[in-house]
Amino acid sequence: MTSEQIDLITKSWSRVSQDPNLIQSFYDKLFEIAPSTKHYFPADLTMQSEKLAYTLGFVVGNLDRLENIQDAIQKLGSTHKKLKVKEEEYGFMKEALLITIDNALSGDNTPTIQAWDEVLTYLAESMVNAENHSKNKKKSFLNKIFGN
Template structure:
């Protein structure tokens, strides 16, 4: 990720924070629409899950300038996700739902450059998480 990508992601996420509850609701609504097979993976209160999502996104977004520091947390999260039943193929609709949510929530502020920066960030972090989950699966077989 370039410094400009990081700035775009961080500045756009700052605009999401005030609407984080609505954004989380949009995200899960869209995710369950495009990937209904993941809905059973969510056992608890979806509003609480939304709070966790926004908190985690905040930590990741704020840590993008020091990616090496957030990678272990992302890897740990990936391992937990495997325990919940998350599969590699679930990362694609999650990314699609995230981008869609940002488009809806930010409107004209979600420029093509900002969208590309988010796509890069998501691809980078999901790649780390997928690799960690695959290592975990291999270690337990």
Template sequence: MTPEKITLVQDSFKKVAPIAGPAADIFYDKLFELAPQVRPLFPDDMSEQKKKLMQMLAIAVNGLTKLDEILPAVQDLGRRHNGYEVTPEHYGYVGEALLFTLGKGLGDDFTPEVKEAWAETYGVLAGVMIDAQKAAAA
């Protein structure tokens, strides 16, 4: 990831953070619309899960300039997903829901460049999680 893309992701996330609650609602609504089969993997009461999502995003986004420091936490999260019955295919739905949410939350500020930066960021982090998950399962 280039420094410019990192800046685009970090600056755009600052605009989403104030609407974290509604953004989490949009995200999970879209995720369950795209992949209804994943709904049973989550608790009935999603309030804590939504907070965790936004906290993890904040940690990841803020840590992009020092990726080597956050990678162990990202890998650990990937390994923990084995216990949640998450499959590598689920990550695609999550990425799609994330980009949809950012588009809704940022409106006109979700430019093609911002979208590309977020897609690359998610791809890198999801790849790390998937690799860690597969290694732990092996």
């Protein structure tokens, strides 16, 4: 990830994350692309939406030191393994998020969306490859926030 890409992601996130409907639009898109993922989620997505937005912001804020947040990402991956989220479903999630971000920005966003594609691919790969149980007992950042 180049510093230009980090810049594109950071700037686009600070714009799109101000849209209060962003995450709802994302879930609408996800359920349109992959209706089979709907069964995982509770009917009320309020808490889930906040956590997802918070986590994306957390990752965006650490793009220049992703190795430092590996623990937190691994822990999140373990949580998703327990939920039995399948590898291909991360692809749907990525696609829905890329479309949502693209729609929320105006104009031609090709380099920005390519940069997001890279970071979401990295995130999904790290989560899919997470250990079932985190070997590291030290509480990670997300751990502290979400308390599991």
